[in-house]
Amino acid sequence: MSLRNVLVIDDDPLFRVIAEETLLALGAGEVTVTEDGAQGLQMVADRPEAFDLILCDLNMPNIDGVLVLRELGSRNYSGALIIVSSEKPAVIESVHTMARLAGVRMLGALRKPLNANTLQKMILSEMSQPSKQVIEVSRDEVRAALDAKTIVPVYQPKLDLTKGGIHSVEVLARHAPPGAGLQSAYAYLLASESLGMMPELTLSLIEQVAVQSRTWRAEGVDLGFAFNISPSLLMDKNLPERIVSALGETGLSPHMVTLEITENQLIEYSPDVLEVLSRLRIKGFHLSVDDFGTGTTSFEQLRLYPFSELKLDLTFVQDVLTDSFARLTVVTSLKLARLLNMSVVAEGVETEEQLDFFRKAGATFAQGYLIARPLAGNDVMPWLRENNGRWTSPLPDQPDADAKSA
Template sequence: MISLNTSASQNPSLNLHGNIVQQGVMVVDDSSMHRYSAHMCLRAFGVSQVYEAANGKLALDQLAQLEQIPAVMLLDLEMPVMDGIEVLQQLAQLPHKPAVVLASSSDEVLISAVATMAEALGINLLGAFRKPVNPVELADALNSYNAGICPPDQERPPIETDVEQLKTALDRAKIQVYYQPKMDLETMKVAGVEALARWKNLQGDWIPPGVFIPMAEEHGLIGDLTLSVLDQVLQDMNGWWELGQYIPVAINLSAKSLAEFNLANEIIQRVIRQGIPAHFITFEITESALVVDLPSALATISRLRLKGFGISIDDYGTGFSSMQQLSRFPFSELKIDRSFIQGAPARQYIRNILKSAIEMGQRLGITTVAEGVETEAELHLLKSLGCKQAQGFLLARPMPGRELMGWVEQDLQRKNTICQTSLG
């Protein structure tokens, strides 16, 4: 499971979480040689308590008997009696479970599928590797341990709201627009921002967009919400232009918005009245929205594109007919979903898919944007693959329009330093 080559030149940098030091690690593998190799490597890392099990059933039996479960389980997939997939399904049922590092001799596609399954089950997955796992990979996985996913009893209770509160918020312009910058990976300058609707109710609680946007769609308020966001964006853009900052903005359009016959006319007229050139605004549309009402979607998107607006396919890769959508609609931008960014540095299979999406954008002559970039490894990979733009918490979190100019003026140099250090 672990390569025994632990020479000084490969000695990994370790910053083990206290839980790993105190609770230890369990190695589950049917090969005694691999268990021994992993045991020795973990001891060299300073993990004094190492448990071993030759198959999944023995591992679960041990967990049931221990007063304190190990912080991490190093888990093989192919084992007799009970394989690693069964172990993951059983672990998911436990109130307290270790974080997991997967190791297998199987092909990367299968390992990636099992890794996705583990995360979907709520397991804190630290890494998924082909055997033999070298010490540097294991060290990186252990270093990423952060006491796992927030326990259910610590999760915030859902905030209750209703359609009347939403109507009031729209009437009083209480739904604000926040902006998340996008970085051009060639020039290291701001390429634009994405406009995001944010709602804080009268009690001071933030209502998640995943709550109020579906509510707006269900009760016929999504058009009002879209135009409210657009009006705020246009006002902010005019303010930025007075300061000499000509920053493009992306705005999300929902499936229900695409089906509203007069919405495209209203958007076009409002933009003209504010004197903003259409090519400074891009509308982002998710793949799922494109199949709700195809004729209406084609009409709205084509009219907006005809007037000069940019059209972005959002969350690219999450639908089942991405290629078909690219052939049907006049997109100017391809926004790659976070799920293909997160796993790419560590998983060759995901990296190949990411590379394919970027190359697809290049061949079609449209801009590729990676969303949800959170690590320097992800940023470095995107640059090496030729992705044009990146957006994510590593570069900037969403912020109110009044703070954006301050970020551009004061923090951009620091973001450039991050990028240049990572990409250089």
């Protein structure tokens, strides 16, 4: 999937403005907006191959988003769709099912107000699927970026809810062309996946992080690191050795490294990746099932694969205080994780109330904009010096009775 042209259909003028700015910042070439579903459908009819992605509100006057989705399916729309909705998860799940039956490719659902991090995650997750779209970054450009190491890691801190303090960071990729500052790496990640260069890019990031970790340990800070792993890497039976080699002599132990795999991407590869995942665990790496709760086989994944951590999907995290279904899903997942001796990460925490809920409910780690946005490598130590004290107070280590019985 590319982001050459994006269509936003929403009757909220503020959302349209924020969505347009966010999409452009993520690398979209052109963003078209409209407040009316009928007008949006006409735009698609006039330019049937133009839009790579559509963001569509569900609750709109005249023609609602469900009717738009049905029409897109009947017209064989070939791009991707993101729902914009504040409806209950059960309604959204029904629309997801309808989309699959109608042949529309949905990336997920956004809630208002728009969270740029959530939108970016949905778009980047699509890169792991085989793409026949035009590649906007050439093989030579990816090669040049890898050779010059301009695809660089940034770090989002994860708070330890049991002991307090920053326990680890999630590693994300950014493009850092000389003299231009940090930019979205979306186009390079998409091209790398399509060109079969994602293993090299991922290992380059791991090598850079390993070297950076040595500097931080010299200053007395020993952080863990979480990396997103594309399913295409899991087909390589030499992956465990390749990652160990990428860590090199830096002193970064596999026990300090977590590899995150999105759950709904594993089912296609289940016969082939079990050996790789098992050997990664034997070597000491932690395995996290990302976006847990969104796939239809969530609990089956825990039986099949040697995961050590659940990373709750941020939709449930952000709805946990306002939606009974989201709350029940979270509490059930936490109980299951305790029974399986797995840690749990609450991703997308944005308010003190959400943080308090997950702390009392027994989650292990929390991550989100409330704690910190992604930080450049040179900014991590200054941020820790200034902010870590805020998170080091003693935290309760027993789940709250109300949360357990919700």
